[in-house]
Amino acid sequence: MKFKDIKSKIKNLQLIGEGWRGEVYRGYLDNQELAFKVASEEQFIPNIQKEAQILKIVNQYGIGGKLVIAGEDFIAYEFIHGQPLKKVINKENAKALISQLLKQARILDKLGINKEEMHRPYTNVLVDDNLKVYLIDFERSKFSKNLQNVTQLIQFIIGEGSKYFPEFDKEKLIEAAKVYKKIKQKKTFRKYWIFFI
Incomplete structure:
Protein backbone atom coordinates (compact mmCIF):
# COMPACT_ATOMS: atom_id res chain seq x y z
CA MET A 1 0.00 0.00 0.00
CA LYS A 2 1.29 3.41 -1.00
CA PHE A 3 0.37 6.78 0.45
CA LYS A 4 -1.49 7.72 -2.74
CA ASP A 5 -3.80 4.74 -2.17
CA ILE A 6 -5.15 6.12 1.12
CA LYS A 7 -4.61 9.86 0.69
CA SER A 8 -8.19 10.52 -0.41
CA LYS A 9 -9.51 8.74 2.69
CA ILE A 10 -7.61 10.97 5.12
CA LYS A 11 -9.69 13.82 6.55
CA ASN A 12 -8.27 17.28 7.31
CA LEU A 13 -4.94 16.38 5.76
CA GLN A 14 -2.31 19.06 6.42
CA LEU A 15 1.34 19.28 5.52
CA ILE A 16 3.18 20.05 8.77
CA GLY A 17 6.81 19.41 7.91
CA GLU A 18 9.21 18.95 5.02
CA GLY A 19 12.70 17.53 4.85
CA TRP A 20 14.91 16.47 1.99
CA ARG A 21 14.01 12.79 2.55
CA GLY A 22 10.30 13.17 3.17
CA GLU A 23 7.17 15.09 4.08
CA VAL A 24 5.10 14.88 7.25
CA TYR A 25 1.33 15.26 7.25
CA ARG A 26 -1.31 15.38 9.94
CA GLY A 27 -4.82 14.03 9.43
CA TYR A 28 -7.57 11.67 10.51
CA LEU A 29 -7.96 8.13 9.19
CA ASP A 30 -10.84 6.07 10.56
CA ASN A 31 -11.35 8.75 13.24
CA GLN A 32 -7.79 8.34 14.49
CA GLU A 33 -5.46 11.35 14.49
CA LEU A 34 -2.23 10.34 12.83
CA ALA A 35 1.05 11.72 11.56
CA PHE A 36 1.99 10.45 8.10
CA LYS A 37 5.64 10.44 7.06
CA VAL A 38 6.01 10.01 3.31
CA ALA A 39 9.16 9.48 1.25
CA SER A 40 9.73 12.51 -0.98
CA GLU A 41 11.42 10.42 -3.67
CA GLU A 42 11.65 6.74 -4.51
CA GLN A 43 15.29 6.60 -3.42
CA PHE A 44 14.25 7.42 0.16
CA ILE A 45 11.68 4.62 0.47
CA PRO A 46 14.23 2.32 2.18
CA ASN A 47 14.67 4.98 4.89
CA ILE A 48 10.93 4.97 5.56
CA GLN A 49 10.83 1.18 5.65
CA LYS A 50 13.78 1.07 8.05
CA GLU A 51 12.08 3.61 10.31
CA ALA A 52 8.98 1.40 10.40
CA GLN A 53 11.12 -1.59 11.38
CA ILE A 54 12.78 0.35 14.18
CA LEU A 55 9.52 1.84 15.47
CA LYS A 56 8.03 -1.65 15.76
CA ILE A 57 10.89 -2.55 18.09
CA VAL A 58 11.17 0.62 20.20
CA ASN A 59 7.39 0.95 20.60
CA GLN A 60 7.54 -2.19 22.75
CA TYR A 61 9.55 -0.13 25.26
CA GLY A 62 7.34 2.97 25.16
CA ILE A 63 9.69 4.86 22.85
CA GLY A 64 8.64 6.88 19.79
CA GLY A 65 5.29 7.63 18.25
CA LYS A 66 3.06 4.54 18.24
CA LEU A 67 3.24 3.00 14.76
CA VAL A 68 -0.19 2.36 13.22
CA ILE A 69 0.54 1.71 9.53
CA ALA A 70 3.73 0.67 7.77
CA GLY A 71 3.10 1.30 4.09
CA GLU A 72 5.37 0.87 1.10
CA ASP A 73 6.46 4.51 0.91
CA PHE A 74 5.07 5.89 4.18
CA ILE A 75 4.50 5.27 7.84
CA ALA A 76 1.67 6.51 10.03
CA TYR A 77 1.90 6.83 13.79
CA GLU A 78 -0.31 8.32 16.48
CA PHE A 79 -0.06 12.09 16.33
CA ILE A 80 1.95 13.46 19.24
CA HIS A 81 0.58 16.62 20.81
CA GLY A 82 3.84 18.15 21.86
Whole structure:
Protein backbone atom coordinates (compact mmCIF):
# COMPACT_ATOMS: atom_id res chain seq x y z
CA MET A 1 0.00 0.00 0.00
CA LYS A 2 1.29 3.41 -1.00
CA PHE A 3 0.37 6.78 0.45
CA LYS A 4 -1.49 7.72 -2.74
CA ASP A 5 -3.80 4.74 -2.17
CA ILE A 6 -5.15 6.12 1.12
CA LYS A 7 -4.61 9.86 0.69
CA SER A 8 -8.19 10.52 -0.41
CA LYS A 9 -9.51 8.74 2.69
CA ILE A 10 -7.61 10.97 5.12
CA LYS A 11 -9.69 13.82 6.55
CA ASN A 12 -8.27 17.28 7.31
CA LEU A 13 -4.94 16.38 5.76
CA GLN A 14 -2.31 19.06 6.42
CA LEU A 15 1.34 19.28 5.52
CA ILE A 16 3.18 20.05 8.77
CA GLY A 17 6.81 19.41 7.91
CA GLU A 18 9.21 18.95 5.02
CA GLY A 19 12.70 17.53 4.85
CA TRP A 20 14.91 16.47 1.99
CA ARG A 21 14.01 12.79 2.55
CA GLY A 22 10.30 13.17 3.17
CA GLU A 23 7.17 15.09 4.08
CA VAL A 24 5.10 14.88 7.25
CA TYR A 25 1.33 15.26 7.25
CA ARG A 26 -1.31 15.38 9.94
CA GLY A 27 -4.82 14.03 9.43
CA TYR A 28 -7.57 11.67 10.51
CA LEU A 29 -7.96 8.13 9.19
CA ASP A 30 -10.84 6.07 10.56
CA ASN A 31 -11.35 8.75 13.24
CA GLN A 32 -7.79 8.34 14.49
CA GLU A 33 -5.46 11.35 14.49
CA LEU A 34 -2.23 10.34 12.83
CA ALA A 35 1.05 11.72 11.56
CA PHE A 36 1.99 10.45 8.10
CA LYS A 37 5.64 10.44 7.06
CA VAL A 38 6.01 10.01 3.31
CA ALA A 39 9.16 9.48 1.25
CA SER A 40 9.73 12.51 -0.98
CA GLU A 41 11.42 10.42 -3.67
CA GLU A 42 11.65 6.74 -4.51
CA GLN A 43 15.29 6.60 -3.42
CA PHE A 44 14.25 7.42 0.16
CA ILE A 45 11.68 4.62 0.47
CA PRO A 46 14.23 2.32 2.18
CA ASN A 47 14.67 4.98 4.89
CA ILE A 48 10.93 4.97 5.56
CA GLN A 49 10.83 1.18 5.65
CA LYS A 50 13.78 1.07 8.05
CA GLU A 51 12.08 3.61 10.31
CA ALA A 52 8.98 1.40 10.40
CA GLN A 53 11.12 -1.59 11.38
CA ILE A 54 12.78 0.35 14.18
CA LEU A 55 9.52 1.84 15.47
CA LYS A 56 8.03 -1.65 15.76
CA ILE A 57 10.89 -2.55 18.09
CA VAL A 58 11.17 0.62 20.20
CA ASN A 59 7.39 0.95 20.60
CA GLN A 60 7.54 -2.19 22.75
CA TYR A 61 9.55 -0.13 25.26
CA GLY A 62 7.34 2.97 25.16
CA ILE A 63 9.69 4.86 22.85
CA GLY A 64 8.64 6.88 19.79
CA GLY A 65 5.29 7.63 18.25
CA LYS A 66 3.06 4.54 18.24
CA LEU A 67 3.24 3.00 14.76
CA VAL A 68 -0.19 2.36 13.22
CA ILE A 69 0.54 1.71 9.53
CA ALA A 70 3.73 0.67 7.77
CA GLY A 71 3.10 1.30 4.09
CA GLU A 72 5.37 0.87 1.10
CA ASP A 73 6.46 4.51 0.91
CA PHE A 74 5.07 5.89 4.18
CA ILE A 75 4.50 5.27 7.84
CA ALA A 76 1.67 6.51 10.03
CA TYR A 77 1.90 6.83 13.79
CA GLU A 78 -0.31 8.32 16.48
CA PHE A 79 -0.06 12.09 16.33
CA ILE A 80 1.95 13.46 19.24
CA HIS A 81 0.58 16.62 20.81
CA GLY A 82 3.84 18.15 21.86
CA GLN A 83 6.41 20.83 21.23
CA PRO A 84 10.09 20.50 20.31
CA LEU A 85 12.37 20.13 23.32
CA LYS A 86 14.03 23.46 22.50
CA LYS A 87 10.79 25.33 23.17
CA VAL A 88 10.05 23.56 26.44
CA ILE A 89 13.26 22.85 28.32
CA ASN A 90 14.22 25.25 31.10
CA LYS A 91 16.04 25.23 34.43
CA GLU A 92 12.93 24.03 36.28
CA ASN A 93 12.12 20.99 34.14
CA ALA A 94 15.49 20.02 32.64
CA LYS A 95 16.24 17.31 35.20
CA ALA A 96 12.91 15.56 34.56
CA LEU A 97 13.28 15.76 30.79
CA ILE A 98 16.92 14.68 30.62
CA SER A 99 16.28 11.79 33.02
CA GLN A 100 13.68 10.43 30.61
CA LEU A 101 16.00 10.89 27.66
CA LEU A 102 18.84 9.12 29.45
CA LYS A 103 16.59 6.18 30.20
CA GLN A 104 15.43 5.94 26.57
CA ALA A 105 18.99 6.34 25.29
CA ARG A 106 20.08 3.47 27.53
CA ILE A 107 17.27 1.26 26.16
CA LEU A 108 18.32 2.05 22.58
CA ASP A 109 21.90 1.08 23.47
CA LYS A 110 20.67 -2.22 24.88
CA LEU A 111 18.61 -2.86 21.74
CA GLY A 112 21.60 -2.21 19.48
CA ILE A 113 19.96 0.76 17.77
CA ASN A 114 22.01 3.91 17.24
CA LYS A 115 19.77 6.95 16.73
CA GLU A 116 22.65 9.15 15.51
CA GLU A 117 21.08 12.40 16.79
CA MET A 118 21.15 12.28 20.57
CA HIS A 119 23.83 14.99 20.74
CA ARG A 120 21.31 17.45 19.25
CA PRO A 121 17.93 16.53 20.75
CA TYR A 122 16.33 19.97 20.41
CA THR A 123 14.22 19.19 17.34
CA ASN A 124 13.93 15.40 17.30
CA VAL A 125 12.40 15.21 20.77
CA LEU A 126 8.82 16.27 21.45
CA VAL A 127 7.48 17.08 24.92
CA ASP A 128 3.77 16.96 25.78
CA ASP A 129 1.88 18.98 28.40
CA ASN A 130 2.69 16.37 31.06
CA LEU A 131 6.43 16.70 30.32
CA LYS A 132 6.57 13.26 28.75
CA VAL A 133 9.28 13.05 26.10
CA TYR A 134 8.97 11.34 22.73
CA LEU A 135 11.88 10.53 20.46
CA ILE A 136 10.95 11.10 16.81
CA ASP A 137 12.66 10.83 13.41
CA PHE A 138 14.30 7.42 13.40
CA GLU A 139 15.06 7.55 9.66
CA ARG A 140 18.81 7.99 10.27
CA SER A 141 18.90 5.30 12.95
CA LYS A 142 20.74 2.07 12.33
CA PHE A 143 21.54 -1.21 13.95
CA SER A 144 25.10 -1.03 15.16
CA LYS A 145 27.67 -2.38 17.59
CA ASN A 146 29.13 1.10 18.00
CA LEU A 147 26.37 2.51 20.20
CA GLN A 148 26.50 6.17 21.15
CA ASN A 149 23.03 7.16 22.33
CA VAL A 150 23.96 7.70 25.97
CA THR A 151 27.37 9.18 25.25
CA GLN A 152 25.97 11.55 22.60
CA LEU A 153 23.34 12.75 25.07
CA ILE A 154 26.09 13.38 27.60
CA GLN A 155 27.86 15.51 24.97
CA PHE A 156 24.73 17.66 24.80
CA ILE A 157 24.48 17.91 28.60
CA ILE A 158 28.11 18.93 28.99
CA GLY A 159 27.86 21.47 26.18
CA GLU A 160 24.68 23.32 25.22
CA GLY A 161 22.52 21.61 27.84
CA SER A 162 24.69 22.62 30.79
CA LYS A 163 23.01 26.03 31.01
CA TYR A 164 19.86 24.35 32.31
CA PHE A 165 21.53 22.73 35.31
CA PRO A 166 23.13 23.96 38.51
CA GLU A 167 26.89 23.87 38.29
CA PHE A 168 28.21 20.30 38.19
CA ASP A 169 31.55 18.58 37.80
CA LYS A 170 31.87 18.15 34.04
CA GLU A 171 35.10 16.21 34.38
CA LYS A 172 33.39 13.53 36.48
CA LEU A 173 30.62 13.26 33.92
CA ILE A 174 33.13 12.98 31.07
CA GLU A 175 34.97 10.27 32.99
CA ALA A 176 31.69 8.39 33.55
CA ALA A 177 31.00 8.64 29.80
CA LYS A 178 34.42 7.15 29.00
CA VAL A 179 33.83 4.23 31.34
CA TYR A 180 30.35 3.59 29.92
CA LYS A 181 31.67 3.73 26.35
CA LYS A 182 34.03 0.87 27.15
CA ILE A 183 31.68 -1.13 29.36
CA LYS A 184 28.00 -0.59 28.52
CA GLN A 185 26.57 -2.15 31.65
CA LYS A 186 23.92 -1.13 34.16
CA LYS A 187 26.46 -0.31 36.87
CA THR A 188 28.42 2.05 34.59
CA PHE A 189 25.22 3.69 33.38
CA ARG A 190 24.16 4.42 36.98
CA LYS A 191 27.01 6.91 37.29
CA TYR A 192 24.98 9.36 35.18
CA TRP A 193 22.06 9.27 37.58
CA ILE A 194 24.20 10.86 40.29
CA PHE A 195 23.70 14.06 38.31
CA PHE A 196 20.10 13.73 37.17
CA ILE A 197 17.92 12.06 39.82
